[in-house]
Amino acid sequence: MLRRLSVIxxxxxxxxxxxxxxxxxxxxxxRGGIVADMAVPSLASGARCPVVLLMHGxxxxxxxxxxxxxxxxxxxxxxxxxxxDFDGHGESYGKFEDMTVPLEIEDARDVYExxxxxxxxxxxxxxxxxxxxxxxxxxAGELEYPKVSAVVLFAPAAVLRDDCIRGSTMGASYxxxxxxxxxxxxxxGALTLGSEYIRTAFSLDIYQTAGKYKGPAxxxxxxxxxxxxYSYGERYSLVWAGSEYHLIDGEDHGFTKNLDGAAAIAxxxxxxxxxxxxxxxxxxxNLGAKMHFVPNPVVIIGTYNDxxxxxxxxxxxxxxxxxxxxTLCLSPHRTTVxxxxxxxxxxxxxxxxxxxxxxxxxSVSGTKxxxxxxxxxxxxxxxxxxxxxxxxEFPLTLECRVVNFKDDGNGGLITGEVVNVSAxxxxxxxxxxxxxxxxxxxxxxxxxxxxHVVGDVVGKAFSIGHNIQ
Numbered sequence: 001m002l003r004r005l006s007v008i009x010x011x012x013x014x015x016x017x018x019x020x021x022x023x024x025x026x027x028x029x030x031r032g033g034i035v036a037d038m039a040v041p042s043l044a045s046g047a048r049c050p051v052v053l054l055m056h057g058x059x060x061x062x063x064x065x066x067x068x069x070x071x072x073x074x075x076x077x078x079x080x081x082x083x084x085d086f087d088g089h090g091e092s093y094g095k096f097e098d099m100t101v102p103l104e105i106e107d108a109r110d111v112y113e114x115x116x117x118x119x120x121x122x123x124x125x126x127x128x129x130x131x132x133x134x135x136x137x138x139x140a141g142e143l144e145y146p147k148v149s150a151v152v153l154f155a156p157a158a159v160l161r162d163d164c165i166r167g168s169t170m171g172a173s174y175x176x177x178x179x180x181x182x183x184x185x186x187x188x189g190a191l192t193l194g195s196e197y198i199r200t201a202f203s204l205d206i207y208q209t210a211g212k213y214k215g216p217a218x219x220x221x222x223x224x225x226x227x228x229x230y231s232y233g234e235r236y237s238l239v240w241a242g243s244e245y246h247l248i249d250g251e252d253h254g255f256t257k258n259l260d261g262a263a264a265i266a267x268x269x270x271x272x273x274x275x276x277x278x279x280x281x282x283x284x285x286n287l288g289a290k291m292h293f294v295p296n297p298v299v300i301i302g303t304y305n306d307x308x309x310x311x312x313x314x315x316x317x318x319x320x321x322x323x324x325x326x327t328l329c330l331s332p333h334r335t336t337v338x339x340x341x342x343x344x345x346x347x348x349x350x351x352x353x354x355x356x357x358x359x360x361x362x363s364v365s366g367t368k369x370x371x372x373x374x375x376x377x378x379x380x381x382x383x384x385x386x387x388x389x390x391x392x393e394f395p396l397t398l399e400c401r402v403v404n405f406k407d408d409g410n411g412g413l414i415t416g417e418v419v420n421v422s423a424x425x426x427x428x429x430x431x432x433x434x435x436x437x438x439x440x441x442x443x444x445x446x447x448x449x450x451x452h453v454v455g456d457v458v459g460k461a462f463s464i465g466h467n468i469q
Contacts, residue, residue, distance in 0.1 A: 032093020057130025222251025314362025
C-alpha cells in the first residue's frame with residue numbers, strides 16, 4: 001500500500017514537468033578526477049534547491065539502473081542529483097585493484113565539498129546502493145546532521161566486512177589473514193580485488209560510524225536479496241532510531257522486480273524531508289482572536305480529595321513560567337479546590353502508551369465517578385515531597401507546591417514551584433538523563449481535538465543554527 005501511494009504521489013509530482021539541465025563534470029581531487037553527471041532542475045535567478053549524491057555499488061558505475069532511476073525521479077520533483085564514478089570505476093581516476101572503502105569515502109567527501117560550495121545548492125543528501133550505501137552511511141556519520149540533510153540506503157552491503165573476515169568475496173576465496181599481494185581475481189579474472197581492500201575492511205567500524213548520524217534516514221531492502229541478506233539493512237534501521245525501513249517482498253539486490261516502485265518510495269521520502277524552499281505563501285489568512293497555541297502538553301494533575309482519595313484531572317493549558325515554576329489555567333472544579341486547600345499537586349506527563357487512560361480521566365468527572373482512577377487501572381503512589389499523589393503509569397512527574405493563585409472570576413491561574421521531579425528509569429539513559437524518544441510524550445491539538453506524539457529530532461539546539469553564515 002505504501003509503495004502504491006508513493007508511486008501515485010510521484011506521478012502527480014512528475015506532472016509538474018520541471019525542465020532541467022544535465023551535464024557531465026569532472027571534480028578534481030588530490031588523487032585524480034572524479035567523473036560525474038549532474039542533473040539540475042530549472043531554477044529562477046537566485047533560487048536554490050537540494051542535491052542528492054548518488055553512489056553506486058561494488059564494481060558498478062554512475063550509470064547503474066538504481067542511480068539513473070533515482071536521478072530521473074528526483075529531477076521530476078525539483079531535486080538535483082550528482083551521480084559519480086568512484087575511484088577505479090567507470091571514467092574516474094585509478095585502478096579497481098587499488099579501490100578500498102575508505103578511499104571511496106574520501107571520494108564521496110570530495111564530491112560533497114564540491115557540491116556544497118555551489119551557490120545554488122541549499123542542502124545535500126546522500127543516497128547509496130550496496131557498497132555505495134555503506135559509503136553513504138559512513139560519510140553521513142562523519143559529517144553528521146545537519147551537514148547531511150537526509151540519507152537513503154538501497155540494500156546497504158555492510159556484509160562486505162564479514163565477507164573479508166571470512167575470506168570470501170563475490171564467490172572468490174582467499175586467506176583473509178594473508179591476502180595475496182597481487183590481489184584476488186573476480187568474475188573470471190575480469191577484475192582484481194586488491195589486498196588493501198581486504199585489510200582495510202577488517203577495521204571498518206561501519207555501524208559505529210554510521211550511528212553518529214542523527215538525521216532523517218530511509219533504508220530499502222528486498223527479502224530475496226541473495227548478495228546482501230536483508231538483516232544488514234534491518235540493523236541500520238535499529239542503529240538509526242526513527243528511520244524508515246522498507247522490507248520489500250520478493251525484491252532482489254538490484255531491485256529488478258520493481259525498481260520504479262522502490263525509487264518512488266525513496267524519492268517521496270527525500271522530497272518530504274528536504275528543503276521546503278518556496279513552501280510559504282506571501283498571503284496570510286486571519287483566523288481571528290482564537291487561541292492557537294501549539295503545541296500544548298498533555299498532563300495529569302494529581303491531588304488528594306478531602307477524604308484522602310486520589311483525584312486525577314487531564315489538562316493541557318500548562319506552561320513553564322520560570323526556572324522552577326509552572327502555571328496552569330483552570331476553571332472551578334474539585335481539582336482546583338484540592339490544589340488550593342492542600343497547597344500541593346503533581347503534574348504527570350502523559351506518554352503515547354497511556355493515551356486511552358489519560359483521555360478517560362479527562363472525559364469523566366471525579367464528582368460523578370469517584371472511583372475513576374481505579375476504573376482507569378492506574379496505580380497510585382504518594383509523592384515524596386508534597387501532599388499529592390502521582391500515577392505510576394505516567395513516566396515523568398513534577399511535584400509542586402502552590403505559590404500563587406490569581407482569580408479571574410472563572411477559575412484562575414495557579415502557579416506552582418517545582419520541588420522535585422521523579423522519573424521512571426525506562427525513559428532515562430545510562431547517565432540518568434531524560435530521553436524524549438524513550439518517553440514519547442503527547443501533545444494536544446485543541447483545534448482538531450487530537451493527541452499527537454512528539455516525533456523526530458530535527459536539529460541540535462544552539463548548534464544547528466551555526467550553519468547559517
